[in-house]
Structures are given as structure tokens and as C-alpha cells.
Amino acid sequence: MTNPTPNEGERTRVREQTTESASVVNECPECGGNIVTDEVRGETVCDECGLVVREETVDPGPEWRAFDASERGQKSRVGAPRTKLMHDEGMSTNISWQDKDAYGRALSPRQRQKMQRLRTWNERFRTRDSRDRNLKQALGEIDRMASALGLPRNVRETASVIYRRALEEDLLPGRSIEGVATSVLYAAARLGGTPRSLDEMAAVSRVEKDEIARTYRYVVRQLKLEIEPADPQSFLPRFSSELGLSEEAEHRAHQLLQTAKDQEIHSGKSPVGLAAAAVYAASLLTNEKVTQSEVSDVANISEVTIRNRYHELLEAEGNIASA
DNA sequence: ATGGTTTTTACTGCGTC
DNA sequence: GACGCGGTAAAAACCAT
Numbered sequence: 001m002t003n004p005t006p007n008e009g010e011r012t013r014v015r016e017q018t019t020e021s022a023s024v025v026n027e028c029p030e031c032g033g034n035i036v037t038d039e040v041r042g043e044t045v046c047d048e049c050g051l052v053v054r055e056e057t058v059d060p061g062p063e064w065r066a067f068d069a070s071e072r073g074q075k076s077r078v079g080a081p082r083t084k085l086m087h088d089e090g091m092s093t094n095i096s097w098q099d100k101d102a103y104g105r106a107l108s109p110r111q112r113q114k115m116q117r118l119r120t121w122n123e124r125f126r127t128r129d130s131r132d133r134n135l136k137q138a139l140g141e142i143d144r145m146a147s148a149l150g151l152p153r154n155v156r157e158t159a160s161v162i163y164r165r166a167l168e169e170d171l172l173p174g175r176s177i178e179g180v181a182t183s184v185l186y187a188a189a190r191l192g193g194t195p196r197s198l199d200e201m202a203a204v205s206r207v208e209k210d211e212i213a214r215t216y217r218y219v220v221r222q223l224k225l226e227i228e229p230a231d232p233q234s235f236l237p238r239f240s241s242e243l244g245l246s247e248e249a250e251h252r253a254h255q256l257l258q259t260a261k262d263q264e265i266h267s268g269k270s271p272v273g274l275a276a277a278a279v280y281a282a283s284l285l286t287n288e289k290v291t292q293s294e295v296s297d298v299a300n301i302s303e304v305t306i307r308n309r310y311h312e313l314l315e316a317e318g319n320i321a322s323a
Numbered sequence: 324a325t326g327g328t329t330t331t332t333a334c335t336g337c338g339t340c
Numbered sequence: 341g342a343c344g345c346g347g348t349a350a351a352a353a354c355c356a357t
Contacts, residue, residue, distance in 0.1 A: 139332085219331065268328070268329070268355090269329075269330095270329075273330080291344065291345090293344080301330085303329095303331095303345085304332085304346095304348095307346065310329090311346095
């Protein structure tokens with residue numbers, strides 16, 4: 001695949017503040033000095049009196065966008081996932097199963113009972129600890145991926161809830177933490193009405209798309225999560241904003257999808273395809289023409305599919321008009 | 324594994340700037 | 341001549357069985 005974005009500069013929002021670390025925002029309410037944003041420290045302060053207006057500027061979401069795999073590699077700030085080894089090996093105490101003391105002598109019955117109790121407790125603590133670590137790592141990964149994909153907080157929360165359940169139900173053995181974490185996030189995104197495609201998930205995850213899909217199915221089935229197919233409309237805001245379309249166009253696209261829905265045009269068709277087609281059709285109807293290839297880039301859908309779907313959409317619209 | 328359906332890939336022709 | 345668009349056929353991917 002070749003680089004599809006000659007106008008990259010326009011589409012990409014990278015922080016400009018690299019040489020200059022501070023930028024003037026407005027006046028200080030206290031002393032009239034300049035309020036300055038210190039990008040490095042992430043603070044917004046007055047340069048006269050030092051009044052801190054706001055600590056920690058909030059990360060408003062992804063500040064990079066990528067349209068294919070190679071670009072993702074270049075722009076991603078999240079970087080490769082950490083490969084923190086799951087240490088523990090050799091670090092935690094184990095109690096021998098043999099009832100011998102340090103000199104190899106047999107233990108008295110009383111001692112043996114005591115050791116047995118210790119073994120039990122040791123085991124309990126150890127597994128609890130390992131679950132903790134497991135959870136911690138998974139939640140870290142979930143958070144990392146979620147922010148890379150610009151998923152809202154509530155999605156992360158549901159993701160962590162689902163993950164805990166998976167842990168409870170012993171769904172983990174035999175599956176990678178990362179894989180389950182990704183699947184769970186994928187599920188949560190869909191539940192939250194802000195779905196991301198499997199490809200998008202795979203782009204920020206360490207595991208392959210196939211494994212994500214497999215694990216996802218498994219988890220959904222075992223936890224009997226009820227997830228309906230993604231709603232095409234939920235893609236509209238993202239697409240139209242990435243294409244710089246007006247509110248009106250987005251609204252128009254909504255309508256198209258709605259009438260299509262009423263006529264049950266979408267059964268088995270990919271929701272993303274429908275959404276992409278609706279966006280394209282809407283752009284025509286509102287004279288904000290974007291090309292099919294632009295839409296296909298943003299939506300990761302082939303132009304052919306867009307054509308097919310948008311014909312169907314317009315047809316559906318026509319039926320309504322004549323009926 | 325299989326078969327049916329949808330999506331993608333690749334290619335072609337047409338009109339326009 | 342390049343570009344946007346439409347259509348088609350065959351391959352690939354997907355999904356339920």
C-alpha cells in the first residue's frame with residue numbers, strides 16, 4: 001500500500017510547540033499578567049504572579065490519525081507495548097511438599113499440620129497476588145489502547161468490568177492477557193456505542209486480528225454478553241468529522257440510514273460500509289462533495305462497496321418518496 | 324470442511340477538467 | 341492525460357452449518 005495522503009499536513013494535528021515551550025493564552029484575573037501554557041510541564045500559569053489556572057492539560061484524544069498501517073507506525077505515540085516480563089519466578093516463597101526440616105529430618109505430626117496450614121495460606125496469597133498483577137497489567141494495556149483509539153472513559157470502565165468477570169470465570173488460562181484485554185476493549189467499545197473495527201484494534205494491540213476475533217467470540221459466549229451488530233449511525237460522527245463535512249451533511253447521512261433501516265436494507269451488510277455510503281451520498285446531496293476514495297480511506301472500505309451501498313440507499317430514499 | 328453471501332481486487336470504459 | 345465514477349468478473353473473506 002502506498003501513502004494515500006499527499007495532504008498529510010492538513011489532516012494531521014501534531015503539536016506545534018516543539019521549540020517554544022510556552023504559548024500566551026490570555027490575561028491573568030489576579031494581576032493582569034499573561035496566562036501562559038507550559039506544554040512541557042502541562043500547566044497553565046500566570047507568568048507574573050504564578051497563579052496556576054489549570055494543572056494537567058487534559059489529553060483531548062488522539063492527536064494523530066493514520067490511514068494505513070505504515071502511517072500508524074510512524075505517528076503512533078503510544079509505541080510498542082511494554083514487554084514487562086511477568087517476573088515472580090524465584091521471587092515468591094514456596095514451601096516444599098516434603099515433610100522434612102532443613103536438615104532432612106522428618107517432622108513431628110504437630111509440625112506437619114502446621115506446615116500444611118502454611119502451604120494452604122501461601123498458595124492463597126500467591127494466587128491472589130498473581131491475579132492482582134494480571135489485572136493490573138491488563139488494565140494498563142486497556143487504558144493504553146483505549147487512549148490510542150480515542151475511546152471515552154466509560155468504555156474503559158466497562159472494559160475493565162468485563163475483564164474482571166473474565167478473570168473470575170477463569171477464562172484466562174490458555175489465552176494471552178493482551179489478547180483478552182484487546183477483545184474485551186473491543187466488546188466494550190461496541191457496547192458503548194463507539195465501535196472500533198477489528199483492524200483498528202489490531203493496529204494498537206500486540207496480538208493479531210485473528211486472535212482478537214477468536215478470543216472476542218469466546219469471551220462473548222462464555223460471559224453471555226449481548227452485543228448487537230454495530231449500528232451504522234454510530235460511525236457517522238467520526239467519519240464526517242474526519243472528512244470535514246458539515247453538520248447538515250451528517251444529519252442527512254443519518255436520515256439516509258434511517259430510511260434504509262426502515263426498509264431493512266441492511267441484513268448481513270457491513271455496518272461500516274453502510275455508514276461510508278451514507279456519508280458519501282450525503283456529501284453529494286449537500287454539495288460538499290468528497291470523493292469515494294477519500295471516504296474509502298477514512299472508513300477502510302472499498303470504493304466498490306461504497307458504490308453498491310449508496311445506490312441502495314438512494315433507491316430506498318426514492319421508494320419513500322414515491323410511496 | 325462446506326456452501327452461500329458479502330467484500331475486495333483488478334480491470335475497463337466513459338465523461339470531464 | 342489524469343481523475344472521478346460506474347460496472348463486472350473472479351478471488352478472498354466471512355459466517356453459519
